Amino acid sequence: MKKIASYALFGHHVTHGTRQFYWDHIPALVRAHHNLYPDWELRVHVDSTYHEDRSRLLRAFEAEGLVNIVHCGENTACCRSMLWRMQPAWDTTVDYVVCRDMDSAPCPKDAKTIKQWIESGATLHTVNDNHQHTVVMMGGMVGFKVKPFLEKCPWKTWEEMVNSFNGLELPSGGHDQILMSGKLWSTYYPDVCAHRFAGLPADKTLRACYTSVPEGPLEGLSEQMCREADTLMPYLGASSYEVPRACHIFDTYGKPEIRDRVVKTEKSIA
Secondary structure, three states, rough: OOEEEEEOOOOOOOOOOHHHHHHHHHHHHHHHHHHHOOOOEEEEEOOHHOHHHHHHHHHHHOOOOEEEEEEEEOHHHHHHHHHHHHHHOOOOOOOOEEEOOOOOOHHHHHHHHHHHHHHOOOOOOEEEEEOOOOOOOOOOOEEEEEHHHHHHHOOOOOHHHOOOOOOOOOOOHHHHHHHHHHHHHHHHHOOEEEEEEEEEEEEOOEEEEEOOOOOOOOOOOOOOHHHHOOOOOOOOOOOOHHHHHHHHHHHHOOOHHHHHHHHHHHHHHH
């Protein structure tokens, strides 16, 4: 079974500057991903910033086999570029793909939602965990079961999807979420597993709808690591967190073999 945790990383914009803090989260992202999702590929879709000095660590992690890179075009509009992370949903060799934000920490609570989603058999997965999460599909908190997704997908390719929707060329406005919450939600509803911790009420018409996840540590991980990792963010999808603390948690309480590979890679470019 092929499963992908998919991210988008882009810098230069024709009218806007870069967001350096996304690169700052890479060390913690790699540690967290390989501790929490050992059988998932970590895939990052990038623009030409891949060749810049700030991406040295990303390139080193790629060479070590800790992250797979997909080269995309230049960032012409933020909402369009954020949708790069949906591209694996059109790959028939992939079984599951989740889309997440670079600056939002992978954590045990999120891993538990993904496990419940896969067990439910639903085509779509959505997460709402804040009172402001009032749209049915948040851009960085969604998942797709690829085979049934493609069977009903309104678009044959990713390019067809983005070219069919007006608004993605605008600098902001959440049009990636508007696209998904409109066209995709109506196409697959009620074949959805939703985790609604806050923002939207539970919906019993969905295939599965949860307002909590099981307590306790994840299999193969220490209780302390799981407990502390879940405190990195106030809610799932929160923007930014303490990267040094996250690295410390996963290095100290996570899998030693992951820590050793990551630290060795970091030292190689120091």
